[in-house]
Amino acid sequence: MSLLAVDNLTVRLADREVVRGLSLRVESGQTLAIIGESGSGKSVSLLALLGLLDASAAAVVSAERADYNGSVALLGQPQARRRLLGTQIGLVSQEPMSALNPFQTIGAQISEHYRGPLPARQRAADLLEEVGIRAASSRLDDYPHQFSGGMRQRVLIAMALVNDPQLLICDEPTTALDVTVQAQLLALLKRLASDRKLAVILVSHDLAVVAAAADHVVVMRHGEQVDGGPPAQLFRQPGHPYTAQLLAALPQPRSGHPPAAGRALIAAEQLQVMRGSGRQRKLVVDRASLTVGRGEIVGLVGESGSGKSTLGRALLGLLPTSAGSLQFDGQPLLAGQLTGAQRAALQLVFQDPLASLNPRQTVAATLAEPIRLHGGWRAAALAAQVAALADQVELPTALLTRLPSQLSGGQRQRVAIGRALACRPQFLVADEAVSALDLSIQAEILQLLQRLVSDHQLALLFISHDLAVVRSIADRVAVMEAGRIVEQNSAEQLWQAPQHPYTKRLLAATLSI
């Protein structure tokens, strides 16, 4: 008998059906994965089942059947359902920093709702041990900020396990983590599922994660289940065109030869960058040498904290360097002393397109600002330029009057790219520019970037933690670890014959379908 059996679940939020006719079966010891792009209703359906939706959302939830363990009707018995939470059902959320209370030790947080017979500290220490935190008992009195992202996620899992639940629900548990950490965590989840006979529901948008971790997959789109099955079969023979479309949108290794790199447009030699002030001042980029030529895409990969964003900003003249030389088009580039032409020629595209756009400026105003500043265009000529720019980044003119909050993620990123292009740049740094986007949108933006590079002979530095994406777009790749560039090679060479142990480790941890 299934631990969780749901038939025909429907969720309405403010007169909009966000989930329609969803049916799920979760068995003990098995991992069920729900995948879909943002807004597909994958998280909402679970939150609705558990009664965790915001009361202000005024959700109307109904289902033919929603039984937990054959005994509790999740939708009919709110009291009984609430008692299940934290005892029978454990939850692990996406963002481990905001899910932990920064003012409490993790020992206190783990054992806070413990209902068993053991001493609370003992229980917390055992659990930390189980989720793979070394010297567990000595870390009980540490605070969340003393742990890394992956460790925090482990703490959250320990917290969810405290009352020996039978069902563990993980909402995008690895999205915020580096690849090597992600691989470790997925292995942990797998081990827990088999050791404890735990049923796991894994919500994710990442096909590779799902393929690695799930026994059964449900594909959701627009609130409906469109496809399902074991991952091996599903990804080999998709039952629905949408699944096929998702698979096709996966970044593919780039084929064809890299263009012969001409003269380097931007050249950094033994560059050092310090950040922070006073005693906290530390070396973030250590003797990095990197060149990017016209029409060339160079990938910069590394884990969080490796200094890749800092290097990117230093190359744009946004951060002062403490040693080494930096040249742009043969001229030295000094932060704070850029000429107007240099400033315009060096542009940046950010990770989070919403945060990088002024929330009070319409698309047209955002695009017009740099054109007016650097081109001196006015009135009708300016409007024509804006329209041309929107056309270049394939943004419908109807969207020009909208505010960023009224756009989708992909549209926002097009605006951000358009704004960078408005200055007619020669060197563009894309800092995790597709990481916040859904798979299909990501593929579109990558195509756009490639087209712009070849159309305008741009030099592009593509910073990402996602190796598959980098492989799909970059001609050359630099690998960064702890502030140093440890390896640099053509993309093909790097994947076929990685030299540095860190590169090997990174590549080994990368999941693929």
Add this chain to the structure above:
Amino acid sequence: MARRVTYNLPLLLLAAIALACLLAPWLSPYPPAAQQLLLGAQPPSVAHWLGTDIFGRDLLTRLLYGGRLSLLVGLTATAVALLIGVSWGAVAGYVGGRLDAVMMRIVDTLYALPFVIFVVLMMVVFGRSLLLLFIAIGAVEWLTMARIVRAQVRAIVHSDYIEAARCLGLSRWQIVTRHILPNCAGPIIVYTTLTIPSVMLLEAFLSFLGLGVQPPDASWGLLINQGVETMEEYPWLLLYPALALTATLLCLNLVGDRLRDRLEGSAVGGDR
């Protein structure tokens, strides 16, 4: 249609009050200061809608004339506070570092000065005048505004869109005026609508001490204070000035709320 009217009611009421005060000389048949000692304090009647005060002056007339002064003080002093506070806070917040520390310590120091002594000192040194009253009140009220704006600016200055603007080559002035201040507009507007009432109350307090508006001129604060003295015999002398002040302050707060909701709603609305 009916909903629209209710929605705009505070604004309409505010406009009506302001207009009535502005047109006082034409609306009222009585001179504001001429005493009719024989008449004395009369309760509201057909001839005197809100009654008369102990000197036989028409209360409605005095209310309308007093409103001109109260509103004038409220708006001018708030404008002074807004101007100093926003520029001070924006500079401190945007530049940061040592300048920020120095500027905010100055604000802290000024906070520590007792307000009344400060005003008395100014009156003693510069003599008593209405203009000085505006400056004195404005010079006190800008402190909180500066703190609010600075905190907002600090929060925004590290956001991606500011870095993007810097990367586009915008000047500091352009970044502050086009990107930072519009995004602090919500709290600034709300605090402004809260400042106008508190300024009007301050003026009432100063007038009560004899440092502000002098009889026979009137302001709402002064009328309320005079009303308090004779509250037991002639309650209408307290009731109507207090009602006028309360209604105006309430409307101001409601309008401020509306304005903030509209501004924030347009920028942050929709899903992300």
